[in-house]
Amino acid sequence: xxxxxxxxxxxxxxxxxxxxxxxxxxxxxxxxxxxxxxxxxxxxxxxxxxxxxxxxxxxxxxxxxxxxxxxxxxxxxxxxxxxxxxxxxxxxxxxxxxxxxxxxxxxxxxxxxxxxxxxxxxxxxxxxxxxxxxxxxxxxxxxxxxxxxxxxxxxxxxxxxxxxxxxxxxxxxxxxxxxxxxxxxxxxxxxxxxxxxxxxxxxxxxxxxxxxxxxxxxxxxxxxxxxxxxxxxxxxxxxxxxxxxxxxxxxxxxxxxxxxxxxxxxxxxxxxxxxxxxxxxxxxxxxxxxxxxxxxxxxxxxxxxxxxxxxxxxxxxxxxxxxxxxxxxxxxxxxxxxxxxxxxxxxxxxxxxxxxxxxxxxxxxxxxxxxxxxxxxxxxx
Amino acid sequence: xxxxxxxxxxxxxxxxxxxxxxxxxxxxxxxxxxxxxxxxxxxxxxxxxxxxxxxxxxxxxxxxxxxxxxxxxxxxxxxxxxxxxxxxxxxxxxxxxxxxxxxxxxxxxxxxxxxxxxxxxxxxxxxxxxxxxxxxxxxxxxxxxxxxxxxxxxxxxxxxxxxxxxxxxxxxxxxxxxxxxxxxxxxxxxxxxxxxxxxxxxxxxxxxxxxxxxxxxxxxxxxxxxxxxxxxxxxxxxxxxxxxxxxxxxxxxxxxxxxxxxxxxxxxxxxxxxxxxxxxxxxxxxxxxxxxxxxxxxxxxxxxxxxxxxxxxxxxxxxxxxxxxxxxxxxxxxxxxxxxxxxxxxxxxxxxxxxxxxxxxxxxxxxxxxxxxxxxxxxxx
Numbered sequence: 045x046x047x048x049x050x051x052x053x054x055x056x057x058x059x060x061x062x063x064x065x066x067x068x069x070x071x072x073x074x075x076x077x078x079x080x081x082x083x084x085x086x087x088x089x090x091x092x093x094x095x096x097x098x099x100x101x102x103x104x105x106x107x108x109x110x111x112x113x114x115x116x117x118x119x120x121x122x123x124x125x126x127x128x129x130x131x132x133x134x135x136x137x138x139x140x141x142x143x144x145x146x147x148x149x150x151x152x153x154x155x156x157x158x159x160x161x162x163x164x165x166x167x168x169x170x171x172x173x174x175x176x177x178x179x180x181x182x183x184x185x186x187x188x189x190x191x192x193x194x195x196x197x198x199x200x201x202x203x204x205x206x207x208x209x210x211x212x213x214x215x216x217x218x219x220x221x222x223x224x225x226x227x228x229x230x231x232x233x234x235x236x237x238x239x240x241x242x243x244x245x246x247x248x249x250x251x252x253x254x255x256x257x258x259x260x261x262x263x264x265x266x267x268x269x270x271x272x273x274x275x276x277x278x279x280x281x282x283x284x285x286x287x288x289x290x291x292x293x294x295x296x297x298x299x300x301x302x303x304x305x306x307x308x309x310x311x312x313x314x315x316x317x318x319x320x321x322x323x324x325x326x327x328x329x330x331x332x333x334x335x336x337x338x339x340x341x342x343x344x345x346x347x348x349x350x351x352x353x354x355x356x357x358x359x360x361x362x363x364x365x366x367x368x369x370x371x372x373x374x375x376x377x378x379x380x381x382x383x384x385x386x387x388x389x390x391x392x393x394x395x396x397x398x399x400x401x402x403x404x405x406x407x408x409x410x411x412x413x414x415x416x417x418x419x420x421x422x423x424x425x
Numbered sequence: 426x427x428x429x430x431x432x433x434x435x436x437x438x439x440x441x442x443x444x445x446x447x448x449x450x451x452x453x454x455x456x457x458x459x460x461x462x463x464x465x466x467x468x469x470x471x472x473x474x475x476x477x478x479x480x481x482x483x484x485x486x487x488x489x490x491x492x493x494x495x496x497x498x499x500x501x502x503x504x505x506x507x508x509x510x511x512x513x514x515x516x517x518x519x520x521x522x523x524x525x526x527x528x529x530x531x532x533x534x535x536x537x538x539x540x541x542x543x544x545x546x547x548x549x550x551x552x553x554x555x556x557x558x559x560x561x562x563x564x565x566x567x568x569x570x571x572x573x574x575x576x577x578x579x580x581x582x583x584x585x586x587x588x589x590x591x592x593x594x595x596x597x598x599x600x601x602x603x604x605x606x607x608x609x610x611x612x613x614x615x616x617x618x619x620x621x622x623x624x625x626x627x628x629x630x631x632x633x634x635x636x637x638x639x640x641x642x643x644x645x646x647x648x649x650x651x652x653x654x655x656x657x658x659x660x661x662x663x664x665x666x667x668x669x670x671x672x673x674x675x676x677x678x679x680x681x682x683x684x685x686x687x688x689x690x691x692x693x694x695x696x697x698x699x700x701x702x703x704x705x706x707x708x709x710x711x712x713x714x715x716x717x718x719x720x721x722x723x724x725x726x727x728x729x730x731x732x733x734x735x736x737x738x739x740x741x742x743x744x745x746x747x748x749x750x751x752x753x754x755x756x757x758x759x760x761x762x763x764x765x766x767x768x769x770x771x772x773x774x775x776x777x778x779x780x781x782x783x784x785x786x787x788x789x790x791x792x793x794x795x796x797x798x799x800x801x802x803x804x805x806x
Contacts, residue, residue, distance in 0.1 A: 045439070045602070045664055045667035045668060045671065047440025047441065047443070048437070048440065049436065049438055049439070050436065050439070051434070051436035051437070052433070053432070054432070055431065056429070056432070058430070058431070058683070060428065254664070254668050254671075256645075256675075259643075259644030259647060259648065262640075263637060263640035266640060267637040282426075283635070286635070287636065287684075290426065290635075291637055294637075299680075302439070302671070303668075303671065
């Protein structure tokens with residue numbers, strides 16, 4: 045095992061109706077003035093917004109709001125949120141939504157305590173402090189609820205880049221499986237692809253990968269596959285919804301990367317280019333990239349690909365494992381070709397260029413040059 | 426999945442030579458005056474004590490010491506440590522040793538900020554504050570390095586009881602696999618039994634046990650079995666030593682109990698009686714209790730026992746799984762009979778009485794009355 049430092053201070057409040065106590069949780073951390081970050085007005089129509097703000101008021105917490113966060117959250121909106129937070133003298137942010145809301149909230153939290161422009165953090169400036177971060181997850185996929193990362197797209201430069209920092213760990217994350225029963229069929233299967241992506245990036249690319257970590261990653265993948273199939277049949281199965289959500293958290297809260305070394309995120313690197321330019325759902329982009337990347341990459345780590353085939357699908361060869369995953373994506377209805385995403389030849393070239401720049405900025409250019417990325421994306425046609 | 430709250434703030438510093446930075450880690454948490462808690466003088470002979478204290482001094486941290494902690498740590502020694510800590514006006518404790526040292530350190534940390542007698546905590550008083558807790562683990566088994574529990578034996582009343590409290594989470598735990606290469610063959614296999622015990626208590630007894638948790642528990646058990654066999658051949662295999670240590674931590678840091686409900690610790694409840702009276706090594710006592718308890722308990726959860734047989738040993742029936750675990754304990758050389766622990770009929774009765782009292786105090790008496798405990802222990806003769 046490789047050496048590591050690990051600390052994950054986020055408190056998880058998991059269970060039905062836990063969001064009803066959000067004000068109390070926030071009060072325990074000294075929150076007094078909060079910006080509520082959310083997407084569409086559905087949370088107002090459903091009564092969730094009222095329920096939350098009533099509890100905030102009861103606990104003496106003032107609030108203002110910043111709505112209309114979109115999937116693939118954008119820098120301009122983050123800047124708008126920072127203005128709101130500064131004007132309100134907020135000490136906290138509360139995201140009510142999925143990973144896009146929470147990632148926006150994290151960037152707003154960091155930018156609100158910074159003199160310069162928030163994009164500086166995405167291009168090298170260290171995040172050293174942030175407003176207190178809280179969230180109520182209405183969709184499980186990104187794992188942002190228990191990690192210190194955030195991904196935002198700069199619409200002007202077409203860069204979809206991440207930031208990290210200890211202060212970006214949420215103080216409290218509420219995961220109520222029942223709140224997640226309303227997500228659409230499409231977003232359920234895109235989320236499944238996202239969690240599988242988080243699981244396999246390290247699993248296939250790490251040069252040091254302890255057996256214990258392999259078993260943990262496989263536990264998460266098996267859980268996502270099993271619970272997705274249950275949820276497609278019955279979206280209201282709360283046990284499956286809960287396990288799906290918890291597997292999403294575990295896939296990217298740091299645990300499955302402990303003691304590993306030399307890993308990278310090639311599927312995310314390529315997909316970020318796709319959604320930065322084409323605004324495709326992140327998970328849908330990933331399910332297109334993954335089988336193509338696996339086909340291209342398998343010979344670099346043949347034993348691990350064979351193991352994947354055996355452990356996940358009870359099949360014998362690397363190739364069979366890749367085909368089984370592609371078939372499973374097709375079966376649940378998340379795309380596996382660029383054509384399904386309506387990405388044509390012209391845009392393909394733009395995506396290759398953008399991904400090549402990502403590879404340089406993320407220091408993955410030793411393997412992923414323009415030609416390699418083109419080869420992978422051509423496998424996804 | 427059942428509802429849960431989870432927060433585990435402990436920072437893990439895992440890797441070769443990490444103990445050389447202990448003063449720096451402690452300084453980050455504001456430590457200035459520390460009591461070093463340890464067992465035998467071996468850590469002085471090996472140079473570890475000097476290395477640590479040199480680094481403490483370099484970071485401006487004063488220290489005093491409390492040595493001679495034994496396995497199955499005792500209340501009298503904890504009281505002695507509290508006297509030392511109070512006299513020294515310590516703000517921190519640093520355990521250098523295994524679970525017994527750390528559990529003593531935790532009790533000392535809690536008792537040092539309490540007016541009354543520390544045993545009060547073990548009989549119902551809540552632990553609300555404690556000195557800052559740090560540790561360097563020289564043996565992996567108890568998981569105490571990343572949880573909020575401690576177990577101490579009251580020698581007068583023959584009670585081996587636990588305490589819990591958020592302030593008992595260590596601030597920083599150092600796990601250096603190399604420091605753990607010196608433990609004896611015997612203590613390695615007792616530790617393996619202890620980790621398996623932590624894994625199976627919930628796995629077999631929980632009334633709500635999500636599939637994802639099953640997979641995680643099985644990952645830990647498989648890892649312990651595999652790495653123990655490697656370490657018996659080659660005690661200096663640092664990869665195996667590291668995975669063994671990390672599986673020990675994961676088995677009792679809370680993760681494998683999330684979303685579960687209705688579990689209990691019957692093997693620990695009975696073993697605590699054995700080591701309270703007979704001072705047997707905790708892991709050795711557990712490897713005696715476990716196969717007997719499994720034989721008695723299996724019909725209450727037959728599917729889970731069958732699953733255990735299949736997943737861990739690739740066998741078909743519950744009975745075969747139990748026999749395979751017993752055989753594995755025999756193979757690695759940890760005892761499976763009371764006779765091997767030199768416990769005779771007379772003492773057996775004392776143990777049954779003591780365990781029956783544990784069952785009452787731990788609210789497990791609905792199942793574990795005097796007769797049931799006698800039946801289980803008679804299966805261990």
